[in-house]
Amino acid sequence: MTSVSSASPGLGGLRDVKNRLFGPLPDVAEEAGYEPDHPKRVGFFTDTSVCIGCKACEVACKEWNTLPMDDSHGLKDALGDISGMSYDNTGQLGANSWRHVAFIEQSRAVDLPMPTFGRPGDDRHDSGPSPATAGDDVSLANAQQSSVLNAEALSEFDPQTGQTGADKQIRWLMSSDVCKHCTHAGCLDVCPTGALFRTEFGTVVVQGDICNGCGYCVAACPYGVIDQRKDDGRVFKCTMCYDRLTDGLQPACASACPTQSIQFGDLDELQERADARLATLKAQGVETARLYGRDENDGVGGDGAFFLLLDEPEVYGLPPDPVVTTRDLPAMWKAAGKAAVMMIGVAVTAVLGSRRR
Amino acid sequence: MLGVKTWLDSWPVYRQLTGSDPLGRGKAARSKGTESVVSRTATADRVVKSVCPYCAVGCGQKVYVQDEKITQIEGDPDSPISRGRLCPKGSASKQLVTSPTRVTTVKYRRPFGTDWEDLDLDTAMEMIADRVLEARRKGWQQVDGGKRVNRTMGIASLGGATLDNEENYLMKKLYSAMGAVQIENQARI
């Protein structure tokens, strides 16, 4: 691998590096032409299990990068309207929001030791008494202890009869989304100007002095991250604070994050930390905890910014199995070539098959 | 020849063909702007240590100043209380200083007036001093309920709890000396 930069320059390099388009790629910066002594690949590990949804990341990001206030994507009518999506009034990542905190309110019926009685019109619980015996408060305690979700205490209780109804557990998931800085970044691959490039830190950044607003990257991102600023014409997204990195500082969001839900560091170290965290949560019985974007065998070769989630990715607005579009590009070129040949064939046949005059 | 070479070197396609980045993804695609990227924390004239003005956790802040303007406010990692972290309000505190809607000149509304008028700061101070003396006189009580109180009930004050200790101290000292007792603070709320 290391022979690429030192030895054969030029297109010869193409032969030396495996998985240029797809699959695990141990050293993204080197693939992008940096000398072997380039800095280690950095990234974000966003542990949503400790996120308190404060949105410090959103604000710190906007302050540092002096992003405009309103969402030029037009998803918000105007300031002055709440979105109604819990406490999320940002909506999604965009040209002016490089961090976006998602809020998901969930509830489920819980079976309580006592026979149920429902409220009129309440169809949330569908079963009768649970097998647990009356007075068995251990099951409740266990439920509470074993989950990161709050075993919601029980207001649906009648002290006179001592009866308890089936009640809801609710949980409130919060997650700070960001550009994934993919190992195989669709946006970067399709950029026709080289405005999007891989930095020496392994991150993916738009060069504002180059971008001509062709918009190809917008369509190519499997996560829906990058977007065009309408009044400017160019595209914008998280830079992982490339400028701060050059000064030895952390990205603004990670340095602000009060609970270390957003952790910044060398990617390999973050991956170890995340694996350990996942193991801890699993040991505590949090079965739905999973890492997202951690696997280098996934469709984008693993993410530079990856997550610990507590539910399916799509619940957070994330694609469950994103694939970099350029994985299929060789096949597409092949088809295009064949189609072009087909055209010449058809044309030649058409001409030769026609009587002259 | 040298000119051509320089020109060629600045053309990413040439760099792609001759360098280590054949696909033009990284090194070859770097622009002039990228090569000259610099963090504004690095170019600041000075960094001043401060404390966040919002809640009472008292997070440490680093205030970056360039050309006598605040260019960045962020958490101070040295603080054992906040360890460099800030909430959204703390993170927005630069806007508190640089807000375009901030009012930085004296405004005056005369009795029964329907709009603001501009007023010179020194004039305003003199006018306020006049009114303080008058209100103090008007509301003076030497005795109340048969007991000596030597105070004025004509002047009241309500302070926010973002006042510095030194400010609160001078306020309490001055008000007490002028005899004003209806001195209150957000701390009551």
Place this chain on the structure above:
Amino acid sequence: MTGGITSPGAGWRQADGGPATQRTGKKRRRGGGRGRGEVAMVDDVEFTSYYGRQIVKTPVWKSPDVPLYLFLGGAAGSSSILAAIADLTDRPKLTRVSRYTAGVGAILSVVALVHDLGRPERFLHMLRVLKPTSPLSVGTYILSPFSAAAGATAAVELLGWFPRLKRFGGVVSAIFGGPLATYTGVLLANTAVPSWHAAYKQLPYVFGASGMAAGGGISMIFVPVDEAGPARKMAVAGAAIELAVVHKVENDHGIVSEPFHEGRPGKLMQAAKTCTAAGAGLTVVAGRTRLGAIASGTLLAAGSLLTRFGVFEAGIASTKDPKYVVIPQRERLAAGTNEHASTITR
């Protein structure tokens, strides 16, 4: 114990009034079948989205700029091929018309492309790099020589200068003509837009064939019928191939084929197919009459144009509903047919 949390259910509404939960396929047991602790199953393709919000971004490409660009590229590309072969086989009228079509198409393509940029003045930045991973970059290196050659050829055709150079220019443009017509299929397919990407093996053929139908059709309109035989044949063949491949696009890709049938894109596709089929049929029946040639040529060109709009808008529509992103990916994960890995979550 935290498994399978139900989505916000009864009593829960969201700002846009849409359903917070996408339910397709099997109907979920009332009350939340997943609310009992078992891990969510993916075999039934129901899922919970984030307030019904789309996941991938809708392309910012403008209409009609981009569909027009796709159409013009196809028509110009096929015309340039037709022109070169007609020239070599000495069919001056067909050659001239095809060269004009190619030239005008080439110039308008460039205009459409530049107009679509957020920063048009930076068009030349396209020539900064040459990226085989970027269809638009490759396309730029196709379009640039093509439009130069085709434009120049059409110009000298018009002015009647440099006949030798003219032929050379015609050959050069013909070489780039095919790729120009078919690369646009890659341009759309090489995105995260579900309905485009899924059809990545077909779109180059659709656009190439459709380009031939259009190029042939346009020539039929302007070339006297006795010299337009090659144009008719190319147009009919192109139309036939287009119809066949579009059928695959519209039906082979499960849920992401859906947008080709629904709403405005569905209507456009239907109209495109109708025009193309009618144009081809009419060509066969009445292509040798002047009136018939004009009518059928117009229908073919219109069919080709409508195909571009239809495909374009179907793709746009597929970005706006998260189900087109989530369901195919869920199915892929569940089936384990994924080439890369069994799962992305661990």
Place this chain on the structure above:
Amino acid sequence: MPGLGASFGRGGATNFLEDLANSDCIVIEGSNMAECHPVGFQWVGEAKARGAKIIHIDPRFTRTSAIADLHVPLRIGTDIAFLGGLINYVLSNDLYFKEYVTAYTNAAALVGEEYVDSEDLDGLFSGFDAENRQYDEATWQYEPEEPPDSGSDSPGEAAEQKRTDQNPDVKSADRAQAAGSGGPPIASKPKRDETLQDPRTVFQILKRHYARYTPEMVAEVCGIEPAVFEQVAKWVTENSNRDRTTAWVYSVGWTQHSVGAQYIRTCSILQTLLGNIGRPGGGILALRGHASIQGSTDIPTLFNLLPGYLPMPHARQHGTLEDYVADAAGKAGFWGNKRAYMVSLLKAWWGEHATAENDFAFDYLPKINGDHSSYRTIADMIEGKVSGYFLVGENPTVGHPNGRMNRFGLANLDWLVVRDLQMIESATFWKESPEIETGELAPETIATEVFFMPAATHVEKEGTFTQTQRVLQWRHKAVEPPNDARSDLWFFFHLGRILRERLKDSTDPRDRPLLDLTWDYPVEGETADPSAAAVLREINGFGPDGTLLNSYMQMKDDGSTSGGCWIYCGVYADGVNQSARRKPGKEQGPVASEWGWAWPLNRRMLYNRASADPDGKPWSERKKYVYWDEEAGEWTGADVPDFEKNKRPDYVPPEGAKAQDALAGNDPFVMQGDGKAWLFAPAGVVDGPLPTHYEPVESVVENPLYKQQANPTVERIPGPWNRENPSMSEVFPFQVTTYRLTEHHTAGGMSRTLPYLSELQPEFFVEVSPELAELRGLTHGDFATLVSARTAIEAKVLVTERVRPIRLRGGQVVHQIGMPYHWSYSGISTGDSANDLLGIALDPNTHIQEDKVSTADIVPGRRPRGPALIDFVEEYRRRAGVDSGRVGTNGRDPVGADAGEGSTIS
């Protein structure tokens, strides 16, 4: 907080934020810590990562609940019942920390025979004066060890003192808050029964008082089911012993109630029984809401306090300096030095003009004789009794309950000075307020002159904030303020300078205090900004030789020392600004004593003598903190001992000892007269020696425990602009609570004006349960109108299961509405003001309003506009049987205005 002050001797948070990491269980109650103190919350996260249990007790499921192990959604306003239930659980299951309770609390003290508990009087304690709605505390006293008042030098005087203490005027002047640093004075040390068996011991009284607070009763009052209650009880008690500690965290979710101080008292009792006070990972952490709210009570701009919690002299009690210090003379504890602190303050203010001959200018101080608190003053304004008002960084027409009443107050001033950064609503009330819309106010009728004086931001001036754990942190100045913007220090210094110049030839004795004032601070720069460091040095105080004092122990009562705030003495120890110390946290231990400076004397954890057992040994290795080093003969450990460094644990005070010398070596609560934590408060809390559950002033539920529905001593300010919703009224059938969001700050002047914060929460909204939405036909995302006897407001509706109804006995369902209070009509993010809906009813201890719970109605759609709004609300009042709320010009009472009232001063 008097709740803490009366229990432990100081009103400050007992522990510090970082110390939460040492907790084994953290109960957050009456606080939404993750949302309102996100950065402080990292220490909760730290504890959780180390395995601590996190419990959030709150009516709403908030971002704090979201990562707690257990959320307990109790009914709003029932915390005393819940905590009382825990006390009962601890006592009846013998789970209290026996050695701790016996040694360090007043559990063994005997209470006098006349005392009658509220359990026996259906919700009232003995000594209730129904006419004045106040208690005489005489019957709550300890049974003295010796004959009463023998500790005082002058028994007759002390008896007189005690009588005046109970005068209604004195009571209403908020003596309780003076317990900010120093417990309430007591007559003498009590008689004790160390076996705790005597029925008159505090311990037995406590047991009886809470006997009825069973899990079932908790379920009935709070709507919390017994299994959950027991889960909380189990986690808390299992984590409170020699090896483990539990911390309690509260904020204004407790203080802003008509029984707010008693909420905190209940928690104090519980934490004391569990032995969690003065120990690492334990304590009660009061989270303050503003950058220097702790500082604003330490150096108070409060009517009833002088710096350092010295009470403001009262006309009835404090004719002379001797009278003033009489209650402390000869008493045990550090209050015994009150005279030294007061004389030093007077010397700091009047310098050479304060001499022994003139009682150190004590007479220069104005005297109070009643409630002069903020809300009372607003009522006085409406009645035309106040001429001028300074608003210094405060926006009361939005941030205080009953904005309408506040605006009427401002409209009846002669002049108003507003010092702020932005054009806040309190400065524009005369042209933009809701009452302009209704026609109740009009610019043409408002005579108030308004001066808007632009202020400097925190980076444009230097000075100290005192944060939530009593740490003073110095801010350096980064840039100059723009244009006319000036610091408040500048404003008041120069105002004082101008006033003194104006009066310099005056011979009027009333001007002497101003003219004799020490007011010669050095100024800096073009704008002549006074030096904050010079002010801080004055606060610290100087010794006889002019050097800065190191400790308040050096203060003398003979006028040889000065010091503006005795508890801050030491902030300039060794002549160094200790508050500006910034030794990086990573280079220090976990206590980080070299970062800033904490009062008192840089002690980070209060009462930390209690982290060791009576013999001075750590209770356990795991919870080792401060302990007695026999070899060195001193207390040592991680923190500065909150105890006399060399006082042996076995020290027994000799006969006749005074002040600190009268406290034993095992009396950790050094500010208390008896050195003990108070389970029972014989003094210092005006509404009862033991906390008792009362319903909020506006409640939809009948008090299930007592006939006495609400706090009998609650303070009201009646008037047409402050009508009260009747309890259990069908017209106002829902409970409302107000709160903050992470994205905004208080009345919004510092957040609604900032783009990045405004867009995160762009609009006023209320949170309702799906059940209430269905009941009232409310639509998610649409407008709803909320109505109270004060006014009606509109807000967008957020329907969420995080808010839930509570079903009580008899099937009564209590619906709760959540209402963030940040909004008003100015700024980028706007909406109606939640506080306009609320009335003003006050905790009698603190004069803090009950705005965490009130009642209202909610209906779909937008509120009526213009005069129709008045009629709309008037109709509600009529239906609820409330007096009319119609007002005359500028909010004057129509009758009063006609009679020419409102000009009682002239």
